[in-house]
Amino acid sequence: MxxxxxxxxxxxxxxxxxxxxxxxxxxxxxxxxxxxxxxxxxxxxxxxxxxxxxxxxxxxxxxxxxxxxxxxxxxxxxxxxxxxxxxxxxxxxxxxxxxxxxxxxxxxxxxxxxxxxxxxxxxxxxxxxxxxxxxxxxxxxxxxxxxxxxxxxxxxxxxxxxxxxxxxxxxxxxxxxxxxxxxxxxxxxAPALIPLVTAGDTAQRLQGLSLKNVRVELRVDGKKAGEDMGEMLFTHFGLSGPLILTLSKAAVRAVDQGKKTEILIDLKPALDPAKLDARLLRDLGEHGKMHLENLLRGLMPPKLIPVCLEQTRLAGDKPAHQISAEERKRLRLWLKELRFTVSGYRPLREAIITSxxxxxxxxxxxxxxxxxxxxxxxxxxxxxxxxxxxxxxxxxxxxxxxxxxxxxxxxx
Ligand SMILES: Cc1cc2nc3c(=O)[nH]c(=O)nc-3n(C[C@H](O)[C@H](O)[C@H](O)COP(=O)(O)OP(=O)(O)OC[C@H]3O[C@@H](n4cnc5c(N)ncnc54)[C@H](O)[C@@H]3O)c2cc1C
Known part of the structure; x- marks a missing residue:
């Protein structure tokens, strides 16, 4: 039949x-x-x-x-x-x-x-x-x-x-x-593949900036809950782009459970801490008279520089040769771990897919x-x-x- x-x-x-x-x-x-x-x-x-x-x-x-x-x-x-x-x-x-x-x-x-x-x-x-x-x-x-x-x-x-x-x-x-x-x-x-809302105004200040070839870690209550390499984007509410969407399902669950949810961005995933330190030493040495804020142009997109200086408490007009070992360490740690606290996520209607x-x-x-x-x-x-x-x-x-x-x- x-x-x-x-x-x-x-x-x-x-x-x-x-x-x-x-x-x-x-x-x-x-x-x-x-x-x-x-x-x-x-x-x-x-x-x-x-x-x-x-x-x-x-x-x-x-x-x-x-x-x-x-x-x-x-x-x-x-x-x-x-x-x-x-x-x-x-x-x-x-x-x-x-x-x-x-x-x-x-x-x-x-x-x-x-x-x-x-x-x-x-x-x-x-x-x-x-x-x-x-x-x-x-x-x-x-x-x-x-x-x-x-x-x-x-x-x-x-x-x-x-x-x-x-x-x-x-x-x-x-x-x-x-x-x-x-x-x-x-x-x-629940929404899955959804952009994340972050606390504070850092993401908003970086709105429109897209980062390629970065590593992003999702950390929940201090433990790694996911990690991926690729591309991400800052928006007027927080973080988006393929990497963030991929990590979002676990982030949504963590936020809903009231857990401390963070996104950590490694801006230099190809360099381990020792190699990054060597690179910073070389840059600072080769351009000793240059102001730090100008030297940072070789290390990150211009939009990130004011955020970097603020979060590392470094003076942009300081000549490179005056940067102390302690200051260099702060810069290195920041480049490997730019942190955002996830405070929420966008509504279900904006999700790429429903879980x-x-x-x-x-x-x-x-x-x-x-x-x-x-x-x-x-x-x-x-x-x-x-x-x-x-x-x-x-x-x-x-x-x-x-x-x-x-x-x-x-x-x-
Ligand atoms: C912005 C966006 C971009 C995406 N890009 C991609 C991509 O590039 N690649 C990828 O793999 N996935 C992508 N997705 C996910 C993909 O669209 C979905 O996984 C896919 O469409 C699911 O197919 P479906 O047929 O199950 O449902 P749908 O495509 O949602 O189709 C369901 C249909 O049912 C109809 N319907 C609903 N209720 C009723 C009703 N009561 N009576 C009659 N009809 C009804 C709806 O009108 C709709 O036409 C994207 C999603 C979004 C939102």
């Missing part, structure tokens, strides 16, 4: 789930609340659409934190190669950038949206926009889905409503309530079918899975969407 499937949510997970189920014989209707599908995909990767990552399987999974195992079966069916092949078959050439990140060659995420929508339509999916699903109930022979003043019947449902961030894209967290009404438990929702969601223990990872409500399948960010930046989240949406589409089209 060909199943009658309703997919709720037209993001990457829902679109691929719908196309997959339809290509395997199911009659598929996709209900999307916005006037157009995949509004969030359109803004992904700053509008360039970092659609996947070439990391090998185990490395790829390591970006998903404690829930990394869940996705393994989905990735064994639909992984990076399948994403690239599918996109190429839809006329989208893909290129690889730093860190294995995949982007469309056009650098335009809208091309991805158009391709996934076309793919679903070509497979026979009926896409209905402006249809916000407000309820799903069990009927004798399947489900009844309510939206607006209408109801539609289906024998299988794929819930792919996304997370609860960037609500203007349509992802307002509706799926959690819908899943709950069908018996699912929801792991607490928490439908409990994974209640979903069969081999089919994405609910264990508590047979006939219901789940895919994408509505599930309790989230990863680092780098294309992992979109690939997870596609892989789980593909598997849910397959599962929902299987005979009973």
């Amino acid at each position: 060909n199943h009658n499937v309703i997919v709720i949510g037209g993001g990457p997970a829902g679109l691929l789930a719908a196309a997959t189920a339809a290509s395997r014989g199911a009659r598929v209707t996709l209900l999307e609340r916005m006037d157009r599908p995949a509004r969030k995909l359109r803004i992904c990767g700053k509008g360039r659409g970092n659609i996947g990552n070439t990391a090998p399987l185990d490395d790829f999974l390591s970006h998903f934190g404690k829930n990394f195992r869940f996705l393994r079966p989905a990735l064994s069916h639909f992984f990076t190669r399948e994403t690239i092949d599918l996109l190429e078959s839809l006329g989208i050439a893909v290129k690889e950038e730093r860190g294995g990140r995949l982007f469309p060659v056009s650098d335009n995420a809208q091309d991805l949206v158009d391709a996934f929508v076309r793919h679903a339509r070509d497979k026979g999916v009926t896409i209905r926009t402006g249809c916000r699903v407000r309820g799903i109930s069990r009927a004798d022979d399947g489900f009844e889905v309510a939206f607006g003043s209408q109801t539609l019947k289906a024998d299988r449902i794929i819930l792919a409503t996304g997370g609860a961030s960037y609500p203007a894209t349509g992802s307002t967290g509706d799926g959690y309530g819908l899943a709950k009404s069908l018996g699912h438990a929801i792991a607490p929702i 928490g969601g439908v409990e994974l223990s209640e979903v069969n990872p081999k089919s994405m079918q609910s264990k508590v409500c047979p006939g219901l399948f789940l895919a994408g960010e509505v599930l309790d899975m989230d990863a680092d930046t780098g294309g992992f989240n979109l690939q997870a949406a596609l892989s789980s969407g593909y598997l849910a589409g397959r599962g929902a089209s299987e005979p009973s």
